[in-house]
Amino acid sequence: MIRISTLALFFVACSFVAFGFSGGLQASEIDFNDDVLPILEEHCLHCHGEDEQESGLRLDMRGRMLRGGDSGLAALVPSHPEKSYLIDVVNHVDEETAMPPDEDKIPAEQIEILTRWIKQGADWPGQMDQVAEDEVDHWSFLPMQTAFDHNSIDQFLESKLGEAGLTFNRAADPRSLIRRASIVLTGIAPTPKRSDDFVAAFAVDADAAYDALVDELLASDHFGERWAQHWLDVIRWAETNGSESNLYRKNAWMYRDYVVRSFNQDKPYNLFIREQLAGDVMGAGDATGFMVAGPHVPSATVGAEETAIRQARADRIDEVLQTVGASVMGVTIGCARCHNHKFDPISIQDYYAMSAAFQDVEFGSRYPELSPEHPRVVREQELRRELNELRGQMRAPGWAWKEDWQGYQEIHFQPKTTREIRVSFDNGWVNADELEIIEAKGGGQNVAQRSFGTVVRGNPATLVDGKPAAKLTDGVFGTKGWIAKSPPKSKERPWVEFEFPEPVTVSTIRISTNREDFLETDYLNGMNKANYGEFKIELRDDEGNWKAFASTAEMQKRKSGKEKRQDLQSKMQDVISELLVQGPQPAFLATFIEPVETFVLLRGSPETPHGKVDAAGPKQLGGTLDLMPDAPGPQRRAALADWLVDPSNPLTPRVMVNRIWHHTFGSGIVSTPSDFGKAGAPPTHPELLDWLANQFIDPSQQTPWSVKRMIRMMVLSRAFRQSSEPEKDGLSKDASAQLLWRYPPRRVEAEVIRDSILQATGRLDESIGGPSYRIHNVKARYAQWEVVDNHSDQTWRRMLYQERMRRVDDHMFTAFDFPDCGQIKAKRPVSTTPLQALNLMNSDFVVEQAAFLAARAKREAGNDTSAQVTRCFELLLARKPTEEEAEEAIDFAKQQSLALLCRTLINTNEFAFLP
Structure with a gap:
């Protein structure tokens, strides 16, 4: 027997206590100055001290250790060494962040001292009151100012203008004003008649005429379209995912319609x-x-x-x-x-x-x-009632019928009560992802599903390894479904049988191939293609033989006396097609x-x-x-x-009122609309920004958080209604008009150019919402989208409704800085390139629309060339030509053509710029 002396036991216990392994006894206290500071000075402070802080990390101050460096991880979490980034890096948990760099690890006993110091609370004499957080001092993160010296937009602006020795410009002429207001609020230039009416009313009572115009534009359904596009730019909305496959996003346009509806409702x-x-x-x-x-x-x-x-x-x-x-x-x-x-x-x-x-x-x-109350739900109920009425007309004579829901097909038949049912296919090769059998009554339960206890069997002669019939009832939609294949030269055909645990009454079979695509995407070659061909549905007769009672092939035949069934099926399919869009x-x-x-x-x-x-x-x-x-x-x-x-x-209201200001005046009070941080631009009028933000959210207002109310306030201001004409004094002191001594002129966006051309020709389809008009091909899954039609009558809706495909040039208006939607575009760039003039002179769209415009001018003005020229000016520029312009234009139209004159007018700055 080995005997250990009492003195030896004492020394062993002391050793365990010294190194923190006392098994319940209190570990020795770590002294920062004696134990920790020497380790930091030897290994850390030359890179993370007072003179230098690599990666933003400083280790000579407790507060800075609590905060951490650029990594964002606290170097020091008192009492928790397992959460302290300092312990991770000195232990070389991740070689890429191992510290000290390019050296061996610091000695294990020193790491142990640091660990115990943190576990004991990281006492640091003289620095225990330091905090981890820095004060927030940037203007945009501070509370909004609530007391102001002014009480209107113009007063704030005039104060700044006065400091610069400037004043507002003279008032804009009425034709410029209506064009400016119409484009800013609705994105479409005014018609000649509306301009003439406004000019006449303006001459009688300018303020009343302008107030009425603004109210009319705000109430227009086109207002929501215009302001929805601004929002969609910021969030990078598009209808493809932008990846290598760049697949179409199924019905993404429903969100776009939500945004349009929200702005129109002034939500x-x-x-x-x-x-x-x-x-x-x-x-x-x-x-x-x-x-x-x-x-x-x-x-x-x-x-x-x-x-x-x-x-x-x-x-x-x-x-x-x-x-x-x-x-x-x-x-x-x-x-x-x-x-x-x-x-x-x-x-x-x-x-x-x-x-x-x-x-x-x-x-x-x-x-x-x-x-x-949602319009889609209301419309769905209307269409469902219509569909159910047609189904009833089918059931009355005992007919079966097929419904194509794009992602799947449904076969409806008279209710059958059975414990077994078989579906037999005509094709020798069949692929389907799910087959559902729907109860005739109750909640329409799928009695084919495994949880119901149904057993499914496939024809063993057509079995394909790894693709059993059981996949038809696993509830998984996609490409990994059931596949069956007839042997070569065999008369065997695929079939599947379903045996229910008890008799059930069923009336519908639903089958699909790759329904995952139906849910997720569209416009792909072969997508949702029925890879099962024609089939029949069978029950056992009294002798136990399978006998068909419904056949998809039979449903397609037009036999004598069956015309009514075919007509009913056609009507049902029309309702279903409408339901797939509107419901x-x-x-x-x-x-x-x-x-x-x-x-x-x-x-x-x-x-x-x-x-x-x-x-x-x-x-x-x-x-x-x-x-x-x-x-x-x-x-x-x-x-x-x-x-x-x-x-x-304070951020949310400041950002939104600045965004509204940006789209109203061409540049925000903060010229970086989506960056209010220190790297963004400072506000030109900080007090005005806060006053607007307060006005925006003011609960005492009849409509707090109202976008339309804020826009109305801006466009009724003198600043908005002033002329954009240049003045020598203003140009010398504020060339970019940041102080708004004049209304800043700017080129209009691609959508405004296109939509205004269509309006001038009389071909603009003004319908609101719905699926985007298609300009691209149907493609293979990893092929690229190609523009195949961007100027036929199918595309003559507002450009907001043009199919939005990432990484695709529309070959026409992308040249006018229309965004790709891959990057945030809170502020669109404005470029001037030769391609813009070429597109507005020679593109298929402009050539075609110029011909329509010339034909309209001839139709409305008669055979006189002078009257035709005048009408072209009115339709495109909402004014008559001057004497000099008329003389030159008439001569040009006679020598060339009226259509070419229209193309020339479309290329003018007057058409493409906001006055």
Whole structure:
């Protein structure tokens, strides 16, 4: 037996205590000055001290260690060494961030001292009162000013003008004013008659005529179209995903229609924001397309590699945050994805806390949740009643019929009660992803599904390995379904049998091939193609033999006495086609998944998760959401939306009124509309900006958060109504007219040029909403979209409704800085290039429309060339030509053609610029 002396036991115990392994006894206290500071001085402070702070990290001050450096991770979390980034880097957890760099690790005993010091609370004599956060001092993040020396837009502007020795310009002439107001508010130039009427009324009472004009334009349905495009620019909305495959996003236009409708209804802006983040629980499911408006890479392109899947998911969440940051907050949130924001009070912790609010959001399609009053729901009810009436007419004589719902087909027949049913196919090769058998009564349950207890069998002679008939009832839509194939030279054909656990009464069979495409995309070669051909539905007779009672091939035949059935089926298909457009349909408005825990990702990589975070807005902007960590996704999004539009949040109202000012006057009070941070431009009139923001959200107003009220206030101002003519004094002191001594002239956008040409020719289709007009081909999955028709009568709607494909030049108006929708365009660039003149002179669209315009002028003015020329000026420029212009234009029209004169007028600055 080995004996250990009492003295030896004492020394062993002392050793365990000294190194912190006392097994319950108190570890020895670490002294900062004696134990910790020498380690920092030897290994750290030459790069992270008073003179130099690489990566923004300073380790000679406790407060700065608490805050961390550019990585956004706290170097020091008292009592928690496992959360302290300092311990990670000295332990070389990640070789890319190992510290000290290019050296061996610091000795293990020194790492142990640092670890124990942090675990004991990180006592630092003389610095225990230091805090981690810096003060927020940038103007846009501070509370709004509430006391002002002025009480109108013009008073604020005149004050600044006076300081510069300037005054407002003279008033604009009435023709310039109506053109300016019409384009700013509706995006379409006024008609000649409306201009003439306004000029006449203006001569009698200028203020009354202008007030009436503004009210008329604000009430126009075209107002919503114009201002919706501004919003869509900011959020990068488009109808393809922008990836390598660049697939079409099914029915994404439903979100565009929501935006148009919201602006036309003057939906309060705070409600507009709430619905776009949480419309799925507010009866406005079509609003959530906002969150998935940006580009994304679909799962098929990402592949099956787990790291790639995680990275793609992180990228999609980043797209959501970029959209919210640029449009609502006016901050570049994405800059905090890999480290603390370099300029603004947004940390990497804030970035991932905000991302936690969107963990249930996924890019994809769903049936939107709509209120009973929603126009789509109302129209659906009307069409469903019509469809059910036609179905009743089919059932009365006992007929079966087929309905094509694009993504699937339904066969309807007289109710049959049975325990077995078989579907037999004529083709020797069949592919389908799901086959559903619907009960005739009750809730229309799918009795073919596995959970019902149904057994499904396929013809063993046509079996394809890995593609059994059981895939028809697994509830998974896509390409990985059932495949059956007849052996060579065999008469065997595919069939599937369903045996129910008990007798059921059924009346419908629904079958689809790749219904996933039906839900997600469109306009692909072979998409939704029925790869099962014709088939018949069979029951067993008294002898146990299968006997058909319905056949899709028979339904297509026109036999004597069957014309009525064919006519009814044709009418039903027309109703279904209308329902697929006007009713609630699967649309690219986001899908929702179960949210997962959210972690700060070191350097933005999903492979280096650090600390867990809960849903919140930026901490230094008061973004606490008071949510439980496991709050469901809709609750998180709704809470974030409430914080965004809370009156105490100064960013949201400032950003929106500045955006309205930008589109009204051509440049914002802050000239970087989506960046109100330190890297953005300072406001030219900060007091005016805050006054407008206060006016915008003022609860005492009859319509707080009203966009139309704010626009009306701006366009009724003297600043808006003044002339754009240059003045020598103004040009010398303020050439860019930032102080608004004149209304700043500017070239109109691509849409205004195109829509105004169509209006002048009389060919503009003014219908509101619905699917975009098609200008592209039907393509293979990984081919590129090509413009095949951009000027036929099918396309003569407003350009807002042109199919929006990322990475595709429309061969005409892209030259006028129309955005690709891949990048945020809160402020469109304005360029001047030879291609613009070439497009407005020689493009197929302009040549065709100029011919229409000349024909209209001849029709309305008669055979006199002078009258025809005058009519062309009126239709395009809303005025008569001067004597000199008339003389030259008449001569030109006689020598060349009236159509060529029209093309020339379309190329003038007067047509392409806002006066």
